[in-house]
Amino acid sequence: MTEPDSAAAAALDAGDEAGDERRDFLLIATSVIGATGTALALWPFIDTMNPSADVLALASTEIDLLPIEEGQSITIVWRGKPVFVRRRTAAEIEEARATSLDALPDPETDEARAEKPEWLILVGICTHLGCIPLGQKSGDPRGEFGGWFCPCHGSHYDTSGRIRKGPAPENLARPPYAFLDETTLKIG
Amino acid sequence: MSQPTWKNPIVAWIDYRLPIFTFTHHELVDYPTPRNLNYWWNFGSLAGVVLVIMIVTGIYLAMHYTPHTDYAFASVERIMRDVNYGWLIRYLHMNGGSIFFAVVYIHLLRGLYYGSYKAPREILWIIGVLIIFCMMATSFMGYVLPWGQMSFWAATVITNLFSAVPLVGEEIVNWLWGGFSVANPTLNRFYALHFLLPFVIFALVFLHLWALHVHKSNNPLGVEMSGDADSIPFHPYYTIKDTFGLGVLLVVYFGFTFFAPNVLGEPDNYIEANPLVTPSHIVPEWYLTPFYAVLRAITFDIWFIPAKLIGVVAMFASIGVLFFLPWLDTSPVRSATFRPVYKQFFWLFVIDCVVLWYVGANPPEGWFIPLGQFATAYYFFFLVILIPLIGFFERPRAVPDSIASAVTAGADPHREQS
Numbered sequence: 001m002t003e004p005d006s007a008a009a010a011a012l013d014a015g016d017e018a019g020d021e022r023r024d025f026l027l028i029a030t031s032v033i034g035a036t037g038t039a040l041a042l043w044p045f046i047d048t049m050n051p052s053a054d055v056l057a058l059a060s061t062e063i064d065l066l067p068i069e070e071g072q073s074i075t076i077v078w079r080g081k082p083v084f085v086r087r088r089t090a091a092e093i094e095e096a097r098a099t100s101l102d103a104l105p106d107p108e109t110d111e112a113r114a115e116k117p118e119w120l121i122l123v124g125i126c127t128h129l130g131c132i133p134l135g136q137k138s139g140d141p142r143g144e145f146g147g148w149f150c151p152c153h154g155s156h157y158d159t160s161g162r163i164r165k166g167p168a169p170e171n172l173a174r175p176p177y178a179f180l181d182e183t184t185l186k187i188g
Numbered sequence: 189m190s191q192p193t194w195k196n197p198i199v200a201w202i203d204y205r206l207p208i209f210t211f212t213h214h215e216l217v218d219y220p221t222p223r224n225l226n227y228w229w230n231f232g233s234l235a236g237v238v239l240v241i242m243i244v245t246g247i248y249l250a251m252h253y254t255p256h257t258d259y260a261f262a263s264v265e266r267i268m269r270d271v272n273y274g275w276l277i278r279y280l281h282m283n284g285g286s287i288f289f290a291v292v293y294i295h296l297l298r299g300l301y302y303g304s305y306k307a308p309r310e311i312l313w314i315i316g317v318l319i320i321f322c323m324m325a326t327s328f329m330g331y332v333l334p335w336g337q338m339s340f341w342a343a344t345v346i347t348n349l350f351s352a353v354p355l356v357g358e359e360i361v362n363w364l365w366g367g368f369s370v371a372n373p374t375l376n377r378f379y380a381l382h383f384l385l386p387f388v389i390f391a392l393v394f395l396h397l398w399a400l401h402v403h404k405s406n407n408p409l410g411v412e413m414s415g416d417a418d419s420i421p422f423h424p425y426y427t428i429k430d431t432f433g434l435g436v437l438l439v440v441y442f443g444f445t446f447f448a449p450n451v452l453g454e455p456d457n458y459i460e461a462n463p464l465v466t467p468s469h470i471v472p473e474w475y476l477t478p479f480y481a482v483l484r485a486i487t488f489d490i491w492f493i494p495a496k497l498i499g500v501v502a503m504f505a506s507i508g509v510l511f512f513l514p515w516l517d518t519s520p521v522r523s524a525t526f527r528p529v530y531k532q533f534f535w536l537f538v539i540d541c542v543v544l545w546y547v548g549a550n551p552p553e554g555w556f557i558p559l560g561q562f563a564t565a566y567y568f569f570f571l572v573i574l575i576p577l578i579g580f581f582e583r584p585r586a587v588p589d590s591i592a593s594a595v596t597a598g599a600d601p602h603r604e605q606s
Contacts, residue, residue, distance in 0.1 A: 046363075051373075055373065077463075
């Protein structure tokens with residue numbers, strides 16, 4: 001190997017560096033575009049697993065409240081989930097309203113949970129891991145607080161569907177609903 | 189190691205182009221294996237055989253099964269009653285899942301006892317933990333397919349675990365379901381993934397074996413093989429030993445299949461799924477109950493973190509912590525044979541796992557709750573605190589210089605010290 005003369009070597013280095021920069025730029029730009037494109041191409045595959053249009057279309061359910069007696073509960077299906085409709089007795093309403101907010105893990109007043117005090121409308125799914133609490137039928141255990149009791153992991157709900165004891169973190173959820181007239185309820 | 193020469197011209201022709209015969213000869217015939225492996229070393233190859241049985245029976249079941257909520261339950265009953273030998277193939281597949289987990293759990297505990305996860309076998313171990321994760325996902329999704337009550341409610345409870353994720357929990361669960369509850373889209377995707385995942389496991393097993401064959405098997409003494417006196421060729425010594433073990437395993441496996449095919453299952457799963465009625469007592473299959481016990485052990489919030497999220501994290505961590513085991517263990521000695529303190533806590537850990545298994549199979553009431561909490565505490569205490577500490581404070585017994593010197597009496601000066 002012969003030593004190249006220093007000026008020529010410097011020129012060569014400079015040229016190389018310029019070339020390197022161009023190549024680096026092209027490499028990085030190409031990689032970024034390629035990676036972005038690949039990431040974007042993943043989206044259809046992720047989104048295809050989300051609820052489809054026909055599933056989303058099953059949005060609302062209407063029910064007739066007339067046959068439900070005081071103290072009686074019915075379960076209806078909305079979006080594949082059970083919805084509890086309970087016509088509460090005066091004693092149950094009183095009990096729910098008398099409870100101090102300090103006694104609640106997820107504090108919420110009964111007034112905020114029932115638009116009409118007589119009608120309590122809840123998604124009948126335990127907020128722990130999705131089991132269906134017992135308490136809809138007359139012979140069911142209703143837990144220590146007279147509402148519902150989840151047999152899976154032992155959560156107790158009160159007469160306002162609020163969590164009182166057990167592993168569930170939140171009160172039973174309220175579905176969106178509206179009273180179309182005195183005796184017709186629309187859920188969803 | 190001898191380079192085989194192939195006399196058959198067709199074999200030689202193929203081998204020159206694709207050295208599959210030389211490869212097989214190296215890895216399954218000549219392959220040097222420690223001379224002192226005991227029967228606990230059978231369980232790796234047994235797991236491989238069970239995986240193959242599961243894939244074969246699964247493909248035949250797939251030929252008769254219908255993944256639709258309206259037909260799934262009936263199609264499984266049709267397999268049981270009308271399809272020729274359908275009952276046999278389904279019972280083999282159903283009980284094969286239990287056998288697979290039993291074998292793999294023993295395989296895992298063997299690795300834990302003899303320190304098989306230590307350098308240079310960390311990646312081998314990590315791939316093994318990945319295989320267990322995949323097996324759990326596969327078995328869970330497979331359990332949903334018959335669309336019985338336990339299928340449906342297991343799917344509901346387990347997918348709801350993801351609702352514990354802060355902020356986007358509900359979106360994730362709806363994404364997993366493809367709807368607002370476990371329904372037909374869920375069953376369809378579980379079927380697709382239940383078909384796919386065993387092949388992912390198969391690929392991971394290949395990597396597991398590749399990593400194994402780089403540094404070869406650990407052994408009951410936990411010292412590396414050094415020299416010819418320490419090793420014997422895999423064939424015929426371990427092919428025959430593994431085959432004998434397989435015979436014993438098949439007796440047990442077929443014993444369940446033919447004489448008690450439903451003893452490990454839940455009767456509720458022969459009731460068709462009903463989204464409006466939760467069975468009074470939901471339990472996972474026996475091989476998942478220890479993790480279910482960990483999930484339910486957390487009944488209290490810590491600061492602002494809700495109990496539900498902590499429970500879910502603890503459940504995943506109970507397997508996930510095993511990834512870090514090679515770095516948690518500070519002891520230079522592999523085998524518990526030479527670790528008097530570790531050995532005792534190891535057996536306590538085994539008992540602890542049995543307690544978790546028992547608690548997880550029972551309803552969360554009365555003394556099962558504190559027992560489950562105590563057992564969960566020891567589970568993590570052993571893996572995260574005790575294992576690093578014992579490594580520092582324990583004085584191991586003298587380890588032999590080599591596998592051979594351990595059995596050549598008098599030749600090893602270290603032997604009398606212990």
